[in-house]
Amino acid sequence: MFDLSRRWPFGLNRKTWPDRVAAALMLLFALLFIDAWASQTLQAWPDVWRAPFAFVTDFGLSDWVLIPSALVFALAAVALRLPLGRYRLAIYELGLVSGFVFIGVGLPGLMANLLKRLIGRARPEHFLDAGAFQFHQVVNAWDFQSFPSGHSTTAMATALIVGFMVPRFFPAILVIAVMTGLSRVVIGMHYPTDVASGFLLGIIGAYAVRNVFARRRWLFVNRTDGSVRFRGVPNLSRLLRRWFHRARV
Numbered sequence: 001m002f003d004l005s006r007r008w009p010f011g012l013n014r015k016t017w018p019d020r021v022a023a024a025l026m027l028l029f030a031l032l033f034i035d036a037w038a039s040q041t042l043q044a045w046p047d048v049w050r051a052p053f054a055f056v057t058d059f060g061l062s063d064w065v066l067i068p069s070a071l072v073f074a075l076a077a078v079a080l081r082l083p084l085g086r087y088r089l090a091i092y093e094l095g096l097v098s099g100f101v102f103i104g105v106g107l108p109g110l111m112a113n114l115l116k117r118l119i120g121r122a123r124p125e126h127f128l129d130a131g132a133f134q135f136h137q138v139v140n141a142w143d144f145q146s147f148p149s150g151h152s153t154t155a156m157a158t159a160l161i162v163g164f165m166v167p168r169f170f171p172a173i174l175v176i177a178v179m180t181g182l183s184r185v186v187i188g189m190h191y192p193t194d195v196a197s198g199f200l201l202g203i204i205g206a207y208a209v210r211n212v213f214a215r216r217r218w219l220f221v222n223r224t225d226g227s228v229r230f231r232g233v234p235n236l237s238r239l240l241r242r243w244f245h246r247a248r249v
Helices: 017-034 035-043 047-060 063-079 085-119 123-128 150-165 167-187 194-216 234-247
Strands: 221-222 229-230
Touching: 017 167, 035 123, 035 167, 035 194, 047 150, 047 167, 085 150, 085 194, 085 234, 150 167, 150 194, 167 194, 167 221, 194 221, 194 229
Parallel strands: none
Antiparallel strands: 221 229
């Protein structure tokens, strides 16, 4: 389980990063030997087994995270220009949360999309005619954008972004994120190396965005022991509790 209070995952720091990068590359290299076998085996599962994965795979779509968070951020930015009185701090906190979600999920996803276009790996549908290691770099079609998996990147980044703010939800969302990555192999869209690289990109990207916010004391704060603490949204929480109380009365 991740220690979400640490500045970086996997014991990553200025001294250990070369070893951690080497370990990640070795992991991806090891997965290359089972890429084709795992892809073909999971795709051969009966339809009744594959159906749940076809359902959960949409958790990795970025639109359902990015569009609402962008709209909320835009509305908060507009609202802050109005005379809000006691609601101003709550709206400000709402803008910070929506901005954090948008950047924390969107930036890793953008990096995944750029990499998959630069690398241009063929998707599993081309395995029989081109094998697992056919590439069309830079200028390519959708079916040559397999590495890394964008859905896996988005799913893992989403799990961490939510986990940083509400840690008790993290285990459940992490399970969904892992199942989303597995689903990409089951439904024949990606190889295991694509999914693993997407997970790594989502993890590092989410931590990087959280650390930038912590340096600016937006939502998070750096502690002297090297950990990062979520500062909370007290004004927004009080406002929501007040609204819920009125709605129940």
